[in-house]
Amino acid sequence: MPVVAPEGTxxxxxxxxxxxxxxxxxxxxxxxxxxxxxxxxxAYADLAAQQHAVYTALEQASEAVRHDARGEALVFDELTRVPAIERDLAHLYGPDWRERVRTLPATRTYVERLHDVGTRLPQYAAHAYTRYLGDLSGGQIVQRMMQRHYGMGSAGLEFYDFPEISRLKPFKDLYRERLDALALTPDEIDVAVGEAREAFRLNRAVFVELGEAHPGR
Ligand code: HEM
Structure with a gap:
């Protein structure tokens, strides 16, 4: 039976x-x-480069939240993305990828936000939710589309593989249970929901700049 979170959680x-x-x-x-x-x-490689900057900041926050009595339940090693993105970037740009990637202004704004508020539990929950549940959901579709349209194999797309998670759906349900068990106060819940909206806006702003850099044919 799927776990259904009660209303208002x-x-x-x-x-x-x-x-x-x-x-x-x-x-x-x-x-x-x-x-x-x-x-x-x-274009995909440029997106991967932005994700590298974002996940480096997000996963730095995870290291702090790991030591928070309430927050530790939300930090899963099997979600860690930075090593996979680095392998993707080495494939996409070559061994000197660190010199070749560039971080867009909107990405820098996103990273700054993570540095500013990312270690506070409600805000961390919002940012981690937005990215990780997205990667485990729509991200899987992105991976298939990159393979279908651009002839990519598995190299360069490891970001979307979670080898330590055997079934994504039950894991997402577990993640939602952990969010609900954080015991945030009503005020903290408001902060978390507002920050998740902000996280989506920050992602969208990165897409807008990527769109300007890659107008397509
Ligand atoms: C290519 C574009 C995208 C597609 C096709 C897509 C598709 C989906 C789908 C089908 C789900 C539902 C999965 C399920 O119920 O198990 C989902 C959930 C989700 N997506 Fe996306 N998505 C896209 C972009 C994004 C972006 C850019 C973000 C944020 C950065 C994002 C964040 C999320 C989150 C947080 C969820 C979980 C919703 C929840 O159940 O609470 N998605 N996505």
């Missing part, structure tokens, strides 16, 4: 509170063009 409020932002992110020009095959591997 953090996981439900996060999902409901970001529904509109999710739709906007999904339909953003760059994402739509990348997913429909009108861009190229270079």
């Amino acid at each position: 953090l996981s439900v409020l996060l999902r409901d509170g970001t529904r509109r932002e999710h739709e906007q992110a999904e339909n953003e020009g760059f994402v739509a063009r990348l997913m429909s095959g009108s861009l190229d591997v270079a």
Whole structure:
């Protein structure tokens, strides 16, 4: 039986509170063009470079939250993405990828936000939810589309593989249970939902700049 979170819990409020932002992110020009095959591997590589900066900051926050009595339950080693992104970047750009990637202004803004608030539990929950549940959901579709449209194999797309998670759906349910068990106060829940909306906006802003850099054919 699937686990259904009761109404009004953090996981439900996060999902409901970001529904509109999710739709906007999904339909953003760059994402739509990348997913429909009108861009190229270079556009995907640029996205991967932005993700490297974002996950480096997010996973630095995870290291702090790991030592928080309430937050530790939300830090899963099997979600860690930085090593996989680094392998992807080495494949996409070559061994000197660190010299070749560039971080867009919107990515720097996103990273700054993570540095500013990412270690506070409600905000961490919001940012980790937005990225990791997204990677375990729509991210899986992104991986298939990159393979279908751009002739990519598994190299360069390890970001979307979670080898230590055998079944994604039960894991996502577990993650939602952990969110709901954080015992945030009502005020903290409000902060978390607001921050998740902000996290989606920050992602969208990165897509807008990627769209300008990769207008497509
Ligand atoms: C290519 C564009 C995208 C597609 C096709 C897509 C697709 C999906 C789908 C089908 C689900 C539902 C999965 C399920 O119920 O198990 C989902 C959930 C989710 N997506 Fe996306 N998504 C996209 C972009 C994004 C972006 C850019 C973000 C945020 C950065 C994001 C964050 C999320 C989150 C947090 C969830 C979990 C919702 C919840 O159950 O609470 N997605 N996505």
